[in-house]
Amino acid sequence: MGKPLSVDLRSRVVAAVDGGLSRRKAAERFGVSISSAIRWASLRRRTGEVRPKRQGGDKRSHRIEAHAPLILAAVEAKRDITLEELRAHLAGHGVAVAVSTLWRFFKRHGITLKKSPGMRRSRTVPTS
Numbered sequence: 001m002g003k004p005l006s007v008d009l010r011s012r013v014v015a016a017v018d019g020g021l022s023r024r025k026a027a028e029r030f031g032v033s034i035s036s037a038i039r040w041a042s043l044r045r046r047t048g049e050v051r052p053k054r055q056g057g058d059k060r061s062h063r064i065e066a067h068a069p070l071i072l073a074a075v076e077a078k079r080d081i082t083l084e085e086l087r088a089h090l091a092g093h094g095v096a097v098a099v100s101t102l103w104r105f106f107k108r109h110g111i112t113l114k115k116s117p118g119m120r121r122s123r124t125v126p127t128s
Contacts, residue, residue, distance in 0.1 A: 003055075004052035004055065005032065005036070005052075007050060007051055007052075009030060009032070010040050010050035010051075010052075011050055012030060013026050013027070013030050013032060013036075013037050013040055013041075014040050014041055014044045014050050016029060016030070017037065017041045023037040023038050023041055024037070061104070061105075061108065063097075064097060064101055064102070064105050065105075067090065067093075067095050068105075068109075070090065070093060070095070071086065071090070071102070071105065074086055074089050074090075075111070075113070079113070080113070081113075083099045083102045083103060084099060086102055087099055087102060
C-alpha cells in the first residue's frame with residue numbers, strides 16, 4: 001500500500017486552488033494528479049482539513065469473532081485439530097472462512113496449538 005502524500009503538499013495545492021488557480025492547473029504546477037487536487041479541495045471544503053485518513057487496519061475480524069464460541073468449542077473438543085479440519089467443521093455450520101483467517105484469529109487470541117512429537121527425543125541427535 002502506498003503512503004499518502006504530505007499534508008504540506010496537499011495544503012499548497014489547496015491554497016493554490018483557493019488563490020484562484022483551477023484544480024487542473026494546481027495539479028500540474030505541483031506535479032500531482034488532477035483527481036488528487038479535486039479530492040483535496042473537496043475534502044477541505046467539507047471538513048476544513050486536508051489531512052489523509054488512516055490507512056490499513058483490520059476491517060473484517062468481527063465476522064470471525066462472532067463465531068468465537070463455536071471455534072473455541074471445536075478446539076476444546078479436539079485438541080489436535082488442524083486449521084483445515086477446523087475450516088471444514090465451520091463450513092458444516094454455514095461459516096465460510098479461509099485457513100489464514102483462522103490463523104489470524106488464533107494469533108489475535110494468543111492461542112498456540114503445538115503438536116506433540118510422535119517419538120521420544122534422541123539423546124545423540126537433536127530433534128525439534
